[in-house]
Every structure is written in C-alpha cells, then in structure tokens.
Amino acid sequence: MSETNPFAIAQRQINDCADILKLQASERAMLLTPMRELHVSIPVRMDDRSVRVFQGFRVQYNDARGPCKGGLRFHPDETIDTVRALAAWMTWKCSLLDLPLGGGKGGVICNPKELTPGELERLSRGYVRAVGTFISPEKDVPAPDVYTTPQIMAWMMDEYSKMAGENKFGLITGKPLPLGGSAGRGDATARGGMFTLREAAGVLGLNLKNATAAVQGFGNAGNFGAQLVESMFGCRVVACSDSRGGVRNRDGISAAEVCRHKEETSSVIGLPKCTPVSNEEIIEADVDILILAALENVVTDRNADRVKAKVILELANGPTTPEADDILYRKGVHVIPDFLCNAGGVTVSYFEMVQNMYLYCWSLEEVQRQLDLRMTKAYHQVLEASKTHRINMRRAAYVVAVRRVVEAMQLRGWV
Ligand code: NAD
Numbered sequence: 001m002s003e004t005n006p007f008a009i010a011q012r013q014i015n016d017c018a019d020i021l022k023l024q025a026s027e028r029a030m031l032l033t034p035m036r037e038l039h040v041s042i043p044v045r046m047d048d049r050s051v052r053v054f055q056g057f058r059v060q061y062n063d064a065r066g067p068c069k070g071g072l073r074f075h076p077d078e079t080i081d082t083v084r085a086l087a088a089w090m091t092w093k094c095s096l097l098d099l100p101l102g103g104g105k106g107g108v109i110c111n112p113k114e115l116t117p118g119e120l121e122r123l124s125r126g127y128v129r130a131v132g133t134f135i136s137p138e139k140d141v142p143a144p145d146v147y148t149t150p151q152i153m154a155w156m157m158d159e160y161s162k163m164a165g166e167n168k169f170g171l172i173t174g175k176p177l178p179l180g181g182s183a184g185r186g187d188a189t190a191r192g193g194m195f196t197l198r199e200a201a202g203v204l205g206l207n208l209k210n211a212t213a214a215v216q217g218f219g220n221a222g223n224f225g226a227q228l229v230e231s232m233f234g235c236r237v238v239a240c241s242d243s244r245g246g247v248r249n250r251d252g253i254s255a256a257e258v259c260r261h262k263e264e265t266s267s268v269i270g271l272p273k274c275t276p277v278s279n280e281e282i283i284e285a286d287v288d289i290l291i292l293a294a295l296e297n298v299v300t301d302r303n304a305d306r307v308k309a310k311v312i313l314e315l316a317n318g319p320t321t322p323e324a325d326d327i328l329y330r331k332g333v334h335v336i337p338d339f340l341c342n343a344g345g346v347t348v349s350y351f352e353m354v355q356n357m358y359l360y361c362w363s364l365e366e367v368q369r370q371l372d373l374r375m376t377k378a379y380h381q382v383l384e385a386s387k388t389h390r391i392n393m394r395r396a397a398y399v400v401a402v403r404r405v406v407e408a409m410q411l412r413g414w415v
C-alpha cells in the first residue's frame with residue numbers, strides 16, 4: 001500500500017535525497033521538520049449571527065535562502081500534515097528556481113463553497129488578524145492556492161494594511177492587477193509547466209502538434225493548462241475532469257468551451273458531444289500527455305502500471321506517490337515533477353514581490369520572457385542531475401534544490 005500522508009511522503013523524499021547527497025545528521029535533521037508553525041482558531045460571525053470557529057495553520061518550513069513564500073488553501077480536508085508537506089515542497093521549489101526565498105504554506109479547514117461572500121471575506125480577514133504577527137513582506141509572503149482567489153488576497157492585503165497603518169501591498173501575491181498584482185500571474189503556473197513540456201518534448205523527440213492530452217482538475221492550474229497546450233503547441237485535449245467527474249471525446253474538446261460550460265454549470269460534466277469519464281479513468285487515458293492539476297496521491301502503486309501517457313505534467317502538488325514514481329520510471333514515463341513543473345506560479349509571485357518593492361510594473365511580455373528563462377534553465381539542470389546520478393526527475397530535482405538549501409544553512413552557520 002502506498003503511504004498517503006503527504007508529510008510522511010515529503011520526509012521520505014528528503015531522506016532519500018539526503019542519502020544521495022550524503023548529508024550530515026544535523027543537515028538532515030534541519031530539512032526533515034519545519035522551522036516554525038502556527039495553529040490558530042478563527043471566530044467568524046456568520047450571516048445568521050451565529051459564530052463559527054475555523055482552524056487555520058501557517059507553516060514556515062525553511063527560510064535559510066530568504067523570506068518564506070507559499071500559498072494558502074481553503075479546503076474541508078486540510079490537515080497540518082498537508083500544510084507541512086506543501087511548505088517543504090515550496091522550499092525546494094523556490095530553491096530549484098534559484099529564487100531568494102524560503103518555503104511556507106498556510107491552510108484553513110473550511111468549505112468555501114458553503115460560505116456566502118460576506119462570510120468568506122470575514123474568514124479571510126480573520127485569518128490575517130490571527131497570523132498577522134507571524135507573516136510580513138520580510139518574513140513570509142502568502143499567495144493563492146486551492147479554493148483561494150485574487151479577491152481573497154485583496155481582502156487579506158487590506159486587513160494587514162489596516163493593522164500596519166499603511167499600505168502593505170508586498171504582504172501577499174496573486175493580488176488583482178489594480179492592487180499591485182503582476183501581469184501574467186493568472187496563468188503563470190500552467191505556462192511555466194508548458195515551458196518545461198516544450199523542453200521535454202525536444203529531449204524525447206515528441207511532436208507536440210496533434211499530441212493528445214488529458215487534464216485532471218479544471219481549476220486555475222488545469223484550465224490554463226488545457227488552454228495553453230492547445231494554443232501554444234496545437235495539442236488536442238481529449239479528456240478533462242473536476243471534483244465531480246470528467247468528460248471525454250477522442251476528436252478533441254475545446255478548452256475554451258469547457259471553461260464556458262464550467263462557468264455556467266460550475267462543472268465540466270455534461271459538456272455536449274462528450275461521454276462521461278471518471279477521475280480514475282483519466283489517469284489511465286490513452287494519451288501522450290497527462291496533466292495532473294487537482295490534488296495529492298492520484299497516481300499510486302495501484303494505477304501507475306496502467307498509465308499510458310509518455311509525459312506527465314504535475315501542475316498539482318504531490319499527485320504521485322514514491323512507489324508510483326518508481327513504477328513510472330521503470331516504464332519510461334517522463335515525469336516533470338511538481339516542484340519543477342508548477343514553479344511558474346511562485347516565480348511570477350516572486351516577480352510580483354520585486355515589482356511591489358520597486359513600485360514598478362513589468363509588461364506581460366517581460367514577465368513571460370523572464371519566466372521562460374528560469375523554467376527552461378531549471379528543467380535542464382534537473383535533467384542533467386537525472387542523467388549524472390541515474391535517478392528519476394523528482395529525485396534529481398531534490399538533489400539540485402536541497403543542495404542549495406544546505407549550502408545556505410552552512411554559510412549561515414546553522415549546520
Ligand atoms: P483550484 O481550486 O483552482 O482548482 C482545483 C481543481 O481540482 C478544481 O477544478 C476542482 O474541481 C478539482 N478537483 C478537486 N478535487 C478533485 C478530485 N478529487 N479529482 C479531480 N479534480 C478535483 O486550485 P488550483 O490553484 O488550480 O490548484 C490545483 C493544484 O495545483 C493544487 O495541487 C495546487 O497546490 C497546485 N498549484 C497551484 C498553483 C496556482 O498558482 N494556482 C501553483 C502551484 C501549484
């Protein structure tokens with residue numbers, strides 16, 4: 001049975017990398033646990049005047065290379081171990097992209113779909129008041145993640161600015177454009193993944209024009225992923241899904257039509273001219289490219305053997321278990337691992353921080369050019385490490401990223 005506790009998986013991946021790098025015991029110990037974490041209770045006045053108390057977290061995993069950076073999730077199944085794992089992965093992601101940042105993550109156990117806009121705003125502001133002394137532009141900078149939006153970032157920035165008595169646009173990234181957001185942030189995660197797909201296709205000799213793709217998860221990362229594989233490379237999306245199920249059509253599904261349908265009905269299911277497909281079947285779809293853009297642990301030792309895709313793009317965090325990784329590597333499936341593949345989001349968030357600091361706005365072209373440079377460089381560094389050490393792409397990404405974090409800790413005299 002695959003381990004499914006995300007933090008146990010993250011720790012196992014760290015131990016594995018520490019063995020490859022032959023790290024000292026103190027270095028390993030620092031990497032295996034978060035440096036700091038905060039648990040908060042957030043009382044929220046509901047519309048019916050009752051008060052509900054929500055549990056929230058913020059984890060600062062490692063800040064040796066700079067202020068922590070990482071998203072904030074609103075999800076009914078959120079756990080502290082998920083947040084710890086995501087904060088660890090943010091640490092490696094920022095390091096891999098060579099950003100001067102550490103890793104953090106936050107979460108609130110709630111179902112935003114069941115909250116009214118007023119309740120969601122009060123919860124968002126309440127979270128910032130609860131963690132207000134723990135985060136700051138210099139210490140720890142949150143961003144959107146699953147079920148959190150630019151509007152939520154705007155409320156949080158506003159609440160923090162009121163607490164500080166001055167505008168603090170740099171507190172948070174993924175803000176709307178009129179409030180110091182960056183051009184290109186909306187599709188940055190998916191676009192960054194596309195740059196790595198382009199490089200991978202070059203290495204594998206895969207012709208992307210007319211290649212087929214399946215997309216699991218049709219939210220921020222997944223819907224842009226579907227649109228961009230079509231518009232950038234001419235791929236044909238033949239299946240896609242969300243939390244309620246999926247649809248398929250071998251002749252191709254227009255990503256723009258799925259977006260329209262989802263906006264009208266809040267799901268991809270029922271899209272005209274398609275047949276239903278389950279989330280399990282999407283993983284095993286007969287396609288060239290499988291884009292994973294939902295949640296953790298969807299490719300496991302139970303289904304990895306049945307994956308038919310040549311390339312897996314992990315836009316989601318932690319979608320593949322370590323056992324599945326080994327099976328996929330043996331099968332020759334080229335996995336572009338999460339903290340490389342989806343690093344476009346944090347990279348443009350970093351550009352947003354830089355622009356906020358200098359009160360200067362870059363053009364969309366400049367953002368995309370800089371993103372391409374960083375993603376392409378990181379992809380080839382990982383590929384190189386994979387070849388040198390004869391290890392899969394995820395282990396290789398760990399080797400590149402963890403080595404830099406350890407070097408920073410050594411230079412600071414921590415280990
Ligand atoms: P989102 O809330 O916009 O979308 C999530 C999507 O997944 C929704 O369409 C939802 O219906 C679907 N989903 C939920 N449970 C599912 C299930 N069991 N099976 C299939 N689909 C399911 O979130 P997002 O921001 O797109 O994040 C998706 C993943 O990408 C997460 O793992 C997140 O950590 C990762 N990620 C996102 C960003 C970003 O910038 N948005 C950056 C890096 C990583």
